Amino acid sequence: MNKQTPLVPADYAPADLVAMSEIGVPSANGHSLRSEAATAVQTMFAAASAEAGLTLDMTSGYRDYGLQTELYTGYVADLGQEAADLTSARPGYSEHQTGLAADISSQGEGCVLEQCFSTTAGGQWLAANAHRFGFILRFPDGATATTGYEFEPWHYRYVGTETSAAMQAAGTTTYEEFLGAPAAPGY
Ligand SMILES: [Zn+2]
Numbered sequence: 001m002n003k004q005t006p007l008v009p010a011d012y013a014p015a016d017l018v019a020m021s022e023i024g025v026p027s028a029n030g031h032s033l034r035s036e037a038a039t040a041v042q043t044m045f046a047a048a049s050a051e052a053g054l055t056l057d058m059t060s061g062y063r064d065y066g067l068q069t070e071l072y073t074g075y076v077a078d079l080g081q082e083a084a085d086l087t088s089a090r091p092g093y094s095e096h097q098t099g100l101a102a103d104i105s106s107q108g109e110g111c112v113l114e115q116c117f118s119t120t121a122g123g124q125w126l127a128a129n130a131h132r133f134g135f136i137l138r139f140p141d142g143a144t145a146t147t148g149y150e151f152e153p154w155h156y157r158y159v160g161t162e163t164s165a166a167m168q169a170a171g172t173t174t175y176e177e178f179l180g181a182p183a184a185p186g187y
Contacts, residue, residue: 002184010092031061
C-alpha cells in the first residue's frame with residue numbers, strides 16, 4: 001500500500017486481530033495486529049531482549065478507518081495538508097489499517113516517533129535485525145520521492161520472512177523498488 005494504492009474497500013478491517021496485551025507484548029496504547037504479525041512482533045521483541053537487553057514497545061499497531069480519520073484531520077489542522085501528508089496517511093491509505101504495521105519504540109531511550117530513534121540502540125537493533133522476523137523499514141531515509149513519506153525509523157511493516165529475506169538479499173531500500181512498483185510521492 002502507498003499513496004497510489006489504497007485499501008479496497010477504504011474502510012477495510014482485518015478479521016484476525018490479536019491484542020498485544022493478550023500475548024504479553026508491551027504496547028503502551030493497547031494496540032493489536034493481525035495474528036501472524038503479532039506473533040512475529042512477540043518473537044522479535046523477545047530476541048531484542050535476549051540479544052541486546054532492549055525492552056521494545058509497540059507504540060502503534062492496527063488503526064481503523066475512523067481513528068485514522070481523526071489522526072489525519074488533527075495533523076492537517078496542526079501542520080496544514082502538505083506537511084500532514086508527509087507524516088500521516090489519509091484514511092484508507094494507512095498501512096496501520098492493514099493490521100500489518102507497527103510503530104516501535106525502545107523503553108528508556110526516548111525519541112519516541114522521532115527521527116532520532118534511528119540513533120538509539122533500539123532503533124539500530126531494529127534496522128539491523130527486523131528482516132530476520134519478517135519486517136521491513138517501510139519509510140527509509142532519503143526515500144520520500146519513492147514512498148511519499150519522510151524518514152520514519154520507527155515504522156515497520158510485516159511482509160513475512162520470505163519477502164523480508166529476499167529484499168535484504170536484493171539490497172533494495174524501498175518496498176516499491178523491490179516490487180518493481182511505481183514511485184508514490186503523492187496522491
Ligand atoms: Zn507508523
